[in-house]
Amino acid sequence: MSDTRQLTADLPAPDKPRPTVPRIQLSRYRDLSLIPVILVLGVIGFIVSPVFLTSDNLIGVLQQTTELSLLVLGEAMILITGRMDLSLESTIGVAPVIAMWLVMPRHGSATFHGIGLLPGWTSIPVCLVVGLAIGALNGFLILKLRVNGFIATLGMLTMLRGLQDGVAQGKSIVEVPASFSYLGKASWIGAPAAVWICLLLFAIGGLALGYLRHGRALYAIGGNSEAARAAGIRVDRITWIVLAVGSLLAAFAGVLYVGHYGAISSTQGDGWIFQVFAATVIGGVSLNGGRGTLFGALTGVIALQLVVNVTTLGGVPPLWDKFLYGAIIIVALIISRFASGEKQD
Amino acid sequence: MSTANSAAAPAVRAEGIVKRFGPTVALNGVGITVAAGDSHALVGRNGAGKSTLVSVLTGLHTPDAGSVFFQGEPAPAPGDTAAWQTKVACVYQKSMVVPELTVAENLFLNRFDSGRIRWPKLRTRARDLLAEYGVDVDPAARAGDLSVEQGQFVEIARALSFGARFIILDEPTAQLDAGGIERLFTKLRELQQQGVAFLFISHHLQEVYDLCTTVTVYRDARHVLTAPVAELGKAELVEAMTGEAAGQEATAWHAKGGALKAAAPTEGAPKGREAAFDMRLAPREREQPSTDRKVRRKQQGAGRTESSDPLLTVEGLALDNDFDPIDFTVRPGEVLGLAGATASGSTALGETLVGLRKPSAGRTSVAGRTVKPGSVPHALGAGIGYVPEDRHRQGLVLGRSVAENATLTVADQLGPYGTVLPSRTKAFAQRMITSLDIKTSGPGQPVSDLSGGNQQKVVIARALARDPRVLVAIRPTAGVDVKSKDALLGVVRSVADRGDAAVIVSDELDDLRVCDRVIALFHGRVIAEFGSGWTDRDLVSAMEGLPASGRAEGGDKGAESDE
Numbered sequence: 001m002s003d004t005r006q007l008t009a010d011l012p013a014p015d016k017p018r019p020t021v022p023r024i025q026l027s028r029y030r031d032l033s034l035i036p037v038i039l040v041l042g043v044i045g046f047i048v049s050p051v052f053l054t055s056d057n058l059i060g061v062l063q064q065t066t067e068l069s070l071l072v073l074g075e076a077m078i079l080i081t082g083r084m085d086l087s088l089e090s091t092i093g094v095a096p097v098i099a100m101w102l103v104m105p106r107h108g109s110a111t112f113h114g115i116g117l118l119p120g121w122t123s124i125p126v127c128l129v130v131g132l133a134i135g136a137l138n139g140f141l142i143l144k145l146r147v148n149g150f151i152a153t154l155g156m157l158t159m160l161r162g163l164q165d166g167v168a169q170g171k172s173i174v175e176v177p178a179s180f181s182y183l184g185k186a187s188w189i190g191a192p193a194a195v196w197i198c199l200l201l202f203a204i205g206g207l208a209l210g211y212l213r214h215g216r217a218l219y220a221i222g223g224n225s226e227a228a229r230a231a232g233i234r235v236d237r238i239t240w241i242v243l244a245v246g247s248l249l250a251a252f253a254g255v256l257y258v259g260h261y262g263a264i265s266s267t268q269g270d271g272w273i274f275q276v277f278a279a280t281v282i283g284g285v286s287l288n289g290g291r292g293t294l295f296g297a298l299t300g301v302i303a304l305q306l307v308v309n310v311t312t313l314g315g316v317p318p319l320w321d322k323f324l325y326g327a328i329i330i331v332a333l334i335i336s337r338f339a340s341g342e343k344q345d
Numbered sequence: 346m347s348t349a350n351s352a353a354a355p356a357v358r359a360e361g362i363v364k365r366f367g368p369t370v371a372l373n374g375v376g377i378t379v380a381a382g383d384s385h386a387l388v389g390r391n392g393a394g395k396s397t398l399v400s401v402l403t404g405l406h407t408p409d410a411g412s413v414f415f416q417g418e419p420a421p422a423p424g425d426t427a428a429w430q431t432k433v434a435c436v437y438q439k440s441m442v443v444p445e446l447t448v449a450e451n452l453f454l455n456r457f458d459s460g461r462i463r464w465p466k467l468r469t470r471a472r473d474l475l476a477e478y479g480v481d482v483d484p485a486a487r488a489g490d491l492s493v494e495q496g497q498f499v500e501i502a503r504a505l506s507f508g509a510r511f512i513i514l515d516e517p518t519a520q521l522d523a524g525g526i527e528r529l530f531t532k533l534r535e536l537q538q539q540g541v542a543f544l545f546i547s548h549h550l551q552e553v554y555d556l557c558t559t560v561t562v563y564r565d566a567r568h569v570l571t572a573p574v575a576e577l578g579k580a581e582l583v584e585a586m587t588g589e590a591a592g593q594e595a596t597a598w599h600a601k602g603g604a605l606k607a608a609a610p611t612e613g614a615p616k617g618r619e620a621a622f623d624m625r626l627a628p629r630e631r632e633q634p635s636t637d638r639k640v641r642r643k644q645q646g647a648g649r650t651e652s653s654d655p656l657l658t659v660e661g662l663a664l665d666n667d668f669d670p671i672d673f674t675v676r677p678g679e680v681l682g683l684a685g686a687t688a689s690g691s692t693a694l695g696e697t698l699v700g701l702r703k704p705s706a707g708r709t710s711v712a713g714r715t716v717k718p719g720s721v722p723h724a725l726g727a728g729i730g731y732v733p734e735d736r737h738r739q740g741l742v743l744g745r746s747v748a749e750n751a752t753l754t755v756a757d758q759l760g761p762y763g764t765v766l767p768s769r770t771k772a773f774a775q776r777m778i779t780s781l782d783i784k785t786s787g788p789g790q791p792v793s794d795l796s797g798g799n800q801q802k803v804v805i806a807r808a809l810a811r812d813p814r815v816l817v818a819i820r821p822t823a824g825v826d827v828k829s830k831d832a833l834l835g836v837v838r839s840v841a842d843r844g845d846a847a848v849i850v851s852d853e854l855d856d857l858r859v860c861d862r863v864i865a866l867f868h869g870r871v872i873a874e875f876g877s878g879w880t881d882r883d884l885v886s887a888m889e890g891l892p893a894s895g896r897a898e899g900g901d902k903g904a905e906s907d908e
Contacts, residue, residue, distance in 0.1 A: 213756035213765045220753055223742035230701060230739040231753040231807060232725040290744050 031284060034299035041306040049313035059191055061302075061309045063260065066194040067092065069301045070253035071269075071276045072283075073198075073205055074246030076297035079280055080209070081242045082222035082289025083142065086153040088250040088276065090160035091134050092269035095251035096258050097164045099127035099180070100173050110175040112168065120177035124255055127180075131251025134160065135244035142243070143236045157273070165266065173264040184259015194256045201249070206294040214238060222289025278325055279304045282332035304328065354417030356381045356511040356542035357402060357433070362411035364397050371397040373566040374411070377544075379511065379559075381416070384533065384543045386553040386574065389563035390586055390885065391852065395546055398563070399513055402544070404429035415511065434504030435513040438520055440496040444489030448475075451488050452503050478502050479535060494525040498532060505541065513544045518552060519688050530556050548686045550582060550889045564588055579891055580882075587854075587881040654713070656846040657729075657815045659698070662707035667693035668869035670707055675815065675846040680838060682860030683850045686888050690869035692734055695819045695850035699731040700724035701739075711814055725754060730813025732805055732821050734850075740804040741792050748774035748788035751806040777806040781836065798829025805836055816840045816847040822856055834859045852888060854881055 045052035052058075071088050078085050103123045104114030118126060134156070141152040186193040209215040220228040221235050229235045250269075258264050283300025285292030307328060308321055316324075357379045364372040372394045379385040389395050400406040402413060404423060413420040421428030442451045449471035457467070471484035480498040482491065491499065497517055504512055514533075518526045533543055533556065545557055553560055554574055562569040562585040569585045655674035663670040668690030675681045685691030696702045698709060703719025710716060717723035724731075733739035741750050751774045752759060759773065760766040774788035781802045785795055792803055801821065808816060818837055822830040838859050840847045849856050857863050863875045865887035873887040 211760070211764050211766065213759065213763055216749065216756060216765050219745055219749070220742050223744050224738075226739045227733075227742050228753070229721060230699070230731055230733050232722045233753070234722060290742060 031293045031296040031299075034283065034296070034303050038299060038303050038306060041303065041310055045306065045310040045313065048310055052310065052313055057309070057313075059195070061305050062195045063192045065301050065305045066192070066198045067253040067257045067260070068272065068275060068279065068305070069198050069298065070201065070249045070256070071272060072279045072297050072301045073202060073294060074249035075276045076280045076283070076285050076292060076294055077205065077209070077218060077242050078246045079285050079287060080222045080289060080292055081218045081239050082225060083149050083239060083243065084153065084287075085135075085138060085243060085246055086150070086273050087134065087138060087156035087160055088246060089269040089271065089273040090157045090164065091131055091247050091250035092254040092257060092272070093264070093267075094160040094164040094167075095127045095130040095134070096176075096180070096254040096264045096268075097168045097173065098130045099123045100176060100264065101167050102126055103177065104175070112171070112173045112175065121179050123177050123180040124183075127251050127255055128248055131248040131254075132244050134251075135247030136240070138247065139240035139243040143240055161270070164268075168264070168266060170266055172266050174262070176258055176264065180255065181259040181262065184256040185262075186259075192260075194260065197256070202294055202298050209294060218242060219290050222286075222291070224290070274329075275304065275325055278329040278332070281329060354381070354414075355379055356383070356416060357544070358414045358417075359398075359402065360411055362398070362401055362408045362413070364394075364401060364406060364408050370566050372401070372408070375563060375566070375568040376411075377561050377568075377571070379542045379544055381510065381542050382537050382540045383559060384537055384545060384557045386545045386547065386557035386560040387563065388547070388550065388553060388560060388582070388586060389569075390854075392565070393563040393586075394566040395563060396515070399435055399515055399544075399546070402513060403433055403435050430504075431508040433511045433513065434500070434507070434509045435515055436497050436500045436504075436517055438516040440488075440493065440500070442488040442491075442496050442499060444487070446488055447484065448482055448486050448488055448491070448499055449484035451499060452484070452506065474506050475499075475502055478505060478539075479532070492525065493520045494529045494532075497529060501532075501536070505536075510540060511542045511544070513546070515546045516548065517545075518547060518549060526552070548688075548889060550579065550886075550891055553582075554579075562586055579886070583882050583886045583889070583891070587885050656712055657698075657848070658710045658713075660708055660710075662694070662697060662704050662709060664690075664693055664697055664702060665705045667702075668866065671871060673864060675848060677844050677846055678841050679862065680841045680847045680849060680860045682857040682863035683848060683866060684852060684857055684863050684884060684888055685850075685866035686852050688868070689852075689866040689888070691850045691852075691866045692819055694866070695734075695817055695848070698724070698815075698817050698848065699729055701731075725811060728811075728814030730754075730808035730811060730816045732808045732816065732818035734819035734823070736800055736804045740807075741800060743793040744791060746774075746789045747778065747783065747785050747792050747795070747803055750792045750803050751777045751788075752810060753807050755810040773810070774806075777803075777810070781806050782832065796826075796829075798825035798833070801825050801829065801833060802836075805833060809836070809840070813840070814845050816845065817850070818847065819850040820853065820856070821849065821851070822853060830855065854884065857884065 042053070071092065074088055075085065100112065100123065101114040102117050103120050103126065104110060104112055105116040106113055138153055138156060141147050141156075142149045183197065184192075184194055188196055207215075209218060217228065217233045217238050220231065220233055221238060225235050254264075254268065257268055279300040280292070280297050281287065281300070282303065283292065283298070284296035285300075304325070307324060311320070311324060312318060355378045357377070359378075360376045361374050362372050362376065363370070363374055375394065375398065377385075377387065377398065387395055387398070397406065401408050404421065404426070407423040415432040421432065442448075443454065446454070449468045452471050452474060453467060468484050475482055475484060478498075478501070480495075480502050482495050482499060488496065488499065497514075501512060517529060521529060530552075537543070545553070547553060557574050559571065560574050560577060560582065561571040562582065564586060565588075569588075654676075656677045656679075657675040659671065659673050661670040661672060662668075671694065673681065683691045683694060693702060697704050697718075700716070700719055700721040700723060708715055708718065711727045711729060714727060716727040716729065721731075737743065742753070748770050752765075752770050755773070756765055757763070759769045771788045777783065778785060778788065783795070783802045783806070784799050792800060795803065801824075805818075805821070808818070816837060821837060822833050825833065834856065837847050837849060841861075849860055851857055861877050863879060863884060864871055865873045865875070865884060867888065867890045872890065873883070875884060875887075
């Protein structure tokens with residue numbers, strides 16, 4: 001360690017007086033490609049409805065984005081590592097349900113009875129641990145048993161949804177400990193706490209992927225896992241951690257969701273995985289791994305939600321939302337296919 | 346071309362074939378004639394043009410000049426696959442049958458009768474076809490369940506059923522055991538009786554003598570000789586392949602001379618060698634020299650006086666099915682060559698050294714410290730640097746930048762607490778780019794934009810980034826141009842010259858010339874060992890499995906002779 005520090009001190013920061021970049025390298029700004037799209041959406045929204053540019057509306061959009069964005073954060077990291085996890089959309093529902101089952105008392109006025117094994121304040125940690133465990137199980141299936149990741153997580157998706165239905169007896173759970181619903185409900189400095197938390201998590205994730213060697217390793221693994229292995233990167237271990245963190249984030253998204261809507265819905269997260277993929281892909285994350293940034297993924301979610309918001313304000317019935325999502329994915333894929341000039345298999 | 350006499354016409358006759366790929370001439374006016382019912386061997390070193398000829402003879406490539414005749418008739422038009430299939434077929438070392446389908450379906454793939462497929466009839470036809478050529482395979486069996494030679498029989502039967510009477514066998518024995526080879530050869534002899542001609546391509550010269558009646562030798566895209574096998578001694582055959590006369594000592598290579606020669610033709614190469622030094626020392630020279638550095642300096646000095654302990658020690662290292670237990674040591678200042686053809690186990694040995702494969706027995710140690718087997722991080726930590734065989738598969742993350750690729754192994758040294766500082770990554774990469782003379786627009790350029798030689802330099806940079814004590818390079822110059830080749834070999838040599846050690850795994854003679862010592866492997870066993878005075882002939886014989894002429898020569902001067 002002292003070795004490296006010395007290196008830091010001795011290198012006389014050769015980058016400081018760096019002249020401004022002489023040529024504009026388009027590829028460097030690929031991550032920002034959705035910014036103009038978001039601005040255009042803002043202008044359209046302003047034209048379509050005066051309500052659009054009110055802070056209430058925009059904060060509402062952001063709050064609605066929070067839960068989805070955490071799934072996108074996890075999925076983006078997993079995709080960059082060259083894997084995929086479909087089960088995130090079930091984890092967001094099953095993790096809170098299992099936490100409630102463990103902490104809610106056996107008897108009482110509540111409609112949902114758990115086994116009361118743990119005190120109420122542990123509900124959030126328990127929920128997160130459940131998420132971690134699900135991710136670890138995915139990792140075990142994919143990395144140890146070497147089964148196909150797509151099918152394995154598809155099975156997990158269905159199985160976990162069924163587990164949630166079984167434990168919650170197909171109903172929504174409306175009574176949750178106050179500590180559990182606080183984060184999704186609270187408001188800090190004029191905006192929902194969830195928004196701040198998501199921004200913070202994206203910032204941490206972005207910095208980790210950009211500036212930590214284990215973060216950079218994700219790109220190496222996703223880009224060419226053989227080369228990463230030959231370079232001494234512990235490919236399986238890191239992939240496993242990424243899968244666990246992805247599910248952890250999904251479980252945390254569950255916490256925010258429950259606080260936001262005041263109950264654990266029995267269909268919480270159902271069908272979200274398509275939006276998650278849509279957002280990550282239009283955000284520039286490669287499905288083949290090794291390419292994309294978390295900032296791009298974040299702009300992807302925001303753009304997606306703005307489209308829905310603008311069309312809703314414009315009077316398009318919400319029944320058309322799915323059509324829009326699908327159309328957006330197709331258009332984004334075609335654009336990125338020709339913008340990058342690479343085939344997508 | 347009179348076709349009246351087609352029975353006596355050769356199965357195939359190619360004349361004056363020229364084939365260029367860009368600036369490379371792959372075939373330079375070569376010809377070959379295979380008589381009907383003959384078994385004709387085509388031998389030559391890598392790059393002699395064998396595979397290009399196969400492509401031309403099977404219609405995959407159109408020659409730039411020259412003509413091909415089958416049984417006296419001109420070859421079909423390019424692209425007319427169906428017509429080519431009636432003339433010629435090639436059986437590759439990898440099976441080309443669809444493993445999930447039955448033998449019968451494979452035989453008639455895409456040639457079913459019109460209308461619906463009548464399975465019982467198909468099986469009957471398949472059985473008749475196999476019986477006709479005496480192939481004892483159940484047509485209802487899944488093709489994936491067949492043994493390798495049975496799969497080859499099916500491919501041959503399929504080719505014959507198209508009407509082809511000329512079959513090319515490209516390294517057919519590489520995946521076979523002794524029994525399988527015997528069965529294959531018996532079958533081939535039977536088919537020869539029926540008038541089928543074979544062109545047999547093998548790296549195993551003994552098989553040429555066992556099976557073939559005529560042999561043609563290519564070297565450097567040219568035809569060298571065609572002669573009856575019976576009249577050609579093994580020594581003469583190897584001589585024809587290498588172009589080096591038996592017993593000729595004039596070009597007795599000396600490791601040092603080899604390195605100098607490699608470096609001489611280009612200005613860049615010697616610069617690269619010294620610069621490799623600079624690059625290695627530059628980041629550290631600013632610190633107080635650590636004790637580790639002093640020790641190494643001492644060892645570097647010791648390397649020149651011969652009395653040094655081995656830097657890399659390999660004891661009884663073995664990997665089931667790949668190579669038998671092997672012992673060797675590499676001293677500081679020495680470059681060891683592990684020579685061997687593709688199936689010799691030399692690549693597996695190299696990959697075991699760097700921890701990519703876990704050995705089934707034995708141990709490796711670097712400077713007296715045992716390296717944990719089967720773990721790349723531990724091998725790296727012990728000071729083993731790795732230049733992988735295939736830079737696209739194991740070497741590079743193509744979509745990422747030069748800087749990222751070059752610093753992949755040193756990510757832990759680019760900032761405190763596991764951080765990777767972009768400024769330091771860039772500075773590190775810039776140093777590599779300068780010292781190895783990598784042609785790139787900057788550290789941020791994606792590595793996929795570079796030329797092959799420069800990509801390989803990035804791979805080497807990645808290996809050198811950690812200051813390896815032992816550099817293991819597998820076919821380090823595959824697919825790079827001559828100039829980069831010299832520079833790359835110069836870099837490997839410089840690792841040894843600075844007092845560390847290097848191991849080059851290769852079958853390229855140019856790579857092996859840099860070595861002070863060469864161990865030749867064949868079928869997983871050490872077949873010969875050479876000092877620096879080996880001749881191309883001896884080494885090629887050994888790699889082709891003919892150790893008789895391989896004389897281990899003393900003259901182990903390379904390690905000590907430094908100016």
